[in-house]
Amino acid sequence: MNHQPNRICAIAFDLDGTLVDSVPDLAVAVQETLASLGFDKCTEQQVRGWVGNGAKKLMARALFWASGKEADSQQLQQVMPIFMDNYQRYLHQHSRLYAGVAETIAELHKQGYKMAVVTNKPYQFAVPLIEAFELQSYFELILGGDTLAKMKPDPMPLQYLIERWGLSEAQMLMVGDSKNDIIAAKSAGIASIGLTYGYNYGEDIGLAEPNAVCQQFNQVLSWLATEPVTL
Numbered sequence: 590m591n592h593q594p595n596r597i598c599a600i601a602f603d604l605d606g607t608l609v610d611s612v613p614d615l616a617v618a619v620q621e622t623l624a625s626l627g628f629d630k631c632t633e634q635q636v637r638g639w640v641g642n643g644a645k646k647l648m649a650r651a652l653f654w655a656s657g658k659e660a661d662s663q664q665l666q667q668v669m670p671i672f673m674d675n676y677q678r679y680l681h682q683h684s685r686l687y688a689g690v691a692e693t694i695a696e697l698h699k700q701g702y703k704m705a706v707v708t709n710k711p712y713q714f715a716v717p718l719i720e721a722f723e724l725q726s727y728f729e730l731i732l733g734g735d736t737l738a739k740m741k742p743d744p745m746p747l748q749y750l751i752e753r754w755g756l757s758e759a760q761m762l763m764v765g766d767s768k769n770d771i772i773a774a775k776s777a778g779i780a781s782i783g784l785t786y787g788y789n790y791g792e793d794i795g796l797a798e799p800n801a802v803c804q805q806f807n808q809v810l811s812w813l814a815t816e817p818v819t820l
């Protein structure tokens with residue numbers, strides 16, 4: 590690929606809700622964790638609305654729903670190892686790639702884009718999940734929610750990529766389903782595409798004002814093909 594200073598040549602992809610529908614397994618892990626603590630089980634639909642800010646926040650939201658109280662850090666410290674164990678067991682039993690993801694990632698790789706996954710999921714789960722779908726060879730880097738000091742919506746993971754790859758902001762694109770992805774992209778000064786089929790807390794991703802809203806993953810290809818040049 591010809592790396593022009595004002596053309597996108599690198600893409601950061603969100604994982605949960607963008608590449609993989611991971612909620613079915615996250616939901617079972619949350620349900621089993623709540624049950625083991627003597628709480629009622631939540632629904633998969635509820636978990637869909639709680640995903641987005643990492644594993645700890647997910648369990649904090651589940652505990653708040655179950656107990657009616659904010660979990661303190663001591664309670665979370667006790668609960669997180671149980672959740673992590675449960676999720677480790679289910680990680681990719683019911684999770685699936687969204688339509689068009691495998692083909693589109695392969696095509697973007699063929700076209701020469703540098704690609705990374707920037708997720709708020711703990712790194713220890715992100716890597717085996719990506720490997721389970723045989724996508725690891727396409728990504729030069731996988732940044733988990735615990736890889737750097739801050740996670741999305743902070744721009745830190747995107748700024749890290751820009752610096753590590755020696756790019757300008759105009760050369761990088763973020764593709765995600767959540768306002769956390771779009772806010773991180775805007776704060777890093779890069780373009781973003783918002784996907785409508787993921788988990789954005791039940792909100793319309795268009796409200797976060799990405800550069801483009803796509804209903805299907807493969808539309809990323811056509812957006813890039815007609816991408817406006819930023820000067």
Ligand SMILES: O=C(O)COP(=O)(O)O
Binds near residue numbers: 644710711741
């Ligand atoms: O695990 C989460 O909370 C969200 O992960 P994501 O950043 O890949 O959407």
